[in-house]
Amino acid sequence: MKSGKQRKLEIKSARLQRTARIQSHPSPLPVDVYTPGIVWCDATRLARRISYGVPAFIERGYYVDIAFRCRDCGVECVWTAAQQKWWYEVARGNVETRAVRCRPCRIKERERKSQARRMQQEGLQKKRATDHQ
Numbered sequence: 001m002k003s004g005k006q007r008k009l010e011i012k013s014a015r016l017q018r019t020a021r022i023q024s025h026p027s028p029l030p031v032d033v034y035t036p037g038i039v040w041c042d043a044t045r046l047a048r049r050i051s052y053g054v055p056a057f058i059e060r061g062y063y064v065d066i067a068f069r070c071r072d073c074g075v076e077c078v079w080t081a082a083q084q085k086w087w088y089e090v091a092r093g094n095v096e097t098r099a100v101r102c103r104p105c106r107i108k109e110r111e112r113k114s115q116a117r118r119m120q121q122e123g124l125q126k127k128r129a130t131d132h133q
């Protein structure tokens with residue numbers, strides 16, 4: 001019969017061994033968790049960070065699928081690990097940003113913004129034209 005204290009020490013040393021094993025491992029994950037839904041992060045390709053906080057995917061070294069609710073229509077959607085890699089490493093999106101809208105709403109929002117910009121520019125042109133009359 002082991003004492004509680006002994007048991008605690010055993011647990012602690014097992015945890016320390018595990019941590020040491022993970023740290024000495026060249027990749028942050030054992031191979032068996034390399035599954036769809038996980039994509040490695042190449043931190044050298046990321047846009048420069050402004051804040052001092054390290055986003056979870058950098059600390060972890062990989063992206064995971066993120067489930068979220070669309071800000072506009074409320075539909076449940078998934079921002080996949082592959083999409084995140086594209087956004088941060090190819091589009092060089094700010095690492096503090098993340099998906100908030102589903103795809104249809106994102107397209108609508110982009111359309112709305114470009115229309116607002118167009119209308120603003122048209123308004124400016126009209127104003128300039130009347131100023132010169």
Ligand SMILES: [Zn+2]
Nearest residue numbers: 070073102105
């Ligand atoms: Zn939506």
